[in-house]
Amino acid sequence: MTPVATAAADGSVARGEPPIALTGVTKVYRGGGGVRDLSLEVGWGEVFGFLGPNGAGKTTTIRLLLDLIRPQRGVVRLFGLDARRDAVAVHRRLGYLPGELALYERLSARETFAHFSRLRGGPDEATVERWASELDLELDRPVRALSRGNRQKVGLVSALMNEPDLLVLDEPTVGLDPLVQRTVHQRLREAAASGRTVFLSSHVLSEVAEVADRVGLIKDGRLVAIERVAEIRARAVHAVEVRVGAAAGLDALADLEGVTVRERVEDGLRLEVVGSLNPLLAALAALDVVDLSVHEPSLEDVFLSYYDGAAR
Numbered sequence: 001m002t003p004v005a006t007a008a009a010d011g012s013v014a015r016g017e018p019p020i021a022l023t024g025v026t027k028v029y030r031g032g033g034g035v036r037d038l039s040l041e042v043g044w045g046e047v048f049g050f051l052g053p054n055g056a057g058k059t060t061t062i063r064l065l066l067d068l069i070r071p072q073r074g075v076v077r078l079f080g081l082d083a084r085r086d087a088v089a090v091h092r093r094l095g096y097l098p099g100e101l102a103l104y105e106r107l108s109a110r111e112t113f114a115h116f117s118r119l120r121g122g123p124d125e126a127t128v129e130r131w132a133s134e135l136d137l138e139l140d141r142p143v144r145a146l147s148r149g150n151r152q153k154v155g156l157v158s159a160l161m162n163e164p165d166l167l168v169l170d171e172p173t174v175g176l177d178p179l180v181q182r183t184v185h186q187r188l189r190e191a192a193a194s195g196r197t198v199f200l201s202s203h204v205l206s207e208v209a210e211v212a213d214r215v216g217l218i219k220d221g222r223l224v225a226i227e228r229v230a231e232i233r234a235r236a237v238h239a240v241e242v243r244v245g246a247a248a249g250l251d252a253l254a255d256l257e258g259v260t261v262r263e264r265v266e267d268g269l270r271l272e273v274v275g276s277l278n279p280l281l282a283a284l285a286a287l288d289v290v291d292l293s294v295h296e297p298s299l300e301d302v303f304l305s306y307y308d309g310a311a312r
């Protein structure tokens with residue numbers, strides 16, 4: 001029998017088969033867009049960020065996960081179940097926010113939640129009220145009268161409110177102001193902390209890095225890198241400029257692990273430091289430092305270097 005993860009009495013989720021496992025998945029549209037030979041496993045309690053520019057294949061991948069489209073090659077498994085054959089069992093445990101959100105325009109947010117609750121055995125009125133006040137969402141206006149960001153909140157709450165084992169969210173924070181975005185990220189982190197899994201797409205790395213444990217990078221339909229966010233940060237190259245009162249000991253900096261001298265300047269050096277700054281800072285403590293500046297590259301720059309590598 002296939003092991004199946006079930007929610008325990010305290011709401012946490014027991015680990016069984018991985019919530020997401022893609023093996024060699026290919027779906028190419030007429031016109032050549034799509035995804036090619038995609039293999040990826042996402043574990044329990046993980047927030048996985050799926051990152052890529054417009055047209056990279058993020059939504060295609062998410063539709064494959066949801067069995068809205070079928071792969072030409074490869075296997076899509078969720079919770080160890082076949083995404084197609086066991087679609088009913090899979091969908092019962094899944095919360096989904098589509099990229100192009102379609103809502104019932106005449107219903108209010110409250111009625112929308114009640115509708116989805118009836119379908120899936122949803123939360124009580126108090127839970128809905130709590131979500132609404134947290135996200136600053138008006139519950140009783142018809143959806144058609146809501147702004148884009150507020151519509152997005154309706155979609156998000158609909159996906160999250162039943163505490164599904166797996167959340168699949170296509171660009172969940174699009175159109176949300178930074179405060180609401182942070183609240184959503186907190187809720188996603190909490191979901192992961194209780195053992196649930198979140199798969200979300202985005203084209204903004206800094207945003208994904210705030211919430212994700214790992215980031216997968218898709219470009220032209222191919223997965224070109226998967227990295228832990230902590231790893232990306234650790235690999236960040238800092239540009240350091242140090243100026244000293246006396247040159248003694250300055251040259252020894254070049255011998256430090258991860259440190260490269262870029263340029264000699266008057267009374268000092270311009271350096272590039274890969275990884276931790278600690279060895280450099282320790283060495284500088286023994287020098288007569290007059291001025292020190294450190295520039296952190298954007299995460300985007302760090303990740304873009306993968307793109308360059310893949311394109312070569």
Ligand SMILES: Nc1ncnc2c1ncn2[C@@H]1O[C@H](COP(=O)(O)OP(=O)(O)OP(=O)(O)O)[C@@H](O)[C@H]1O
Nearest residue numbers: 029030031033034053054055056057058059060061
């Ligand atoms: N139904 C379709 N028919 C033909 N081509 C399609 C279809 N859907 C997507 N494509 C193509 O597949 C590629 C991937 O599209 P997809 O929507 O997955 O990208 P995305 O990463 O979600 O982009 P975005 O950031 O703009 O949402 C694109 O080249 C797109 O034009």
Ligand SMILES: [Mg+2]
Nearest residue numbers: 058059060099
């Ligand atoms: Mg998309």
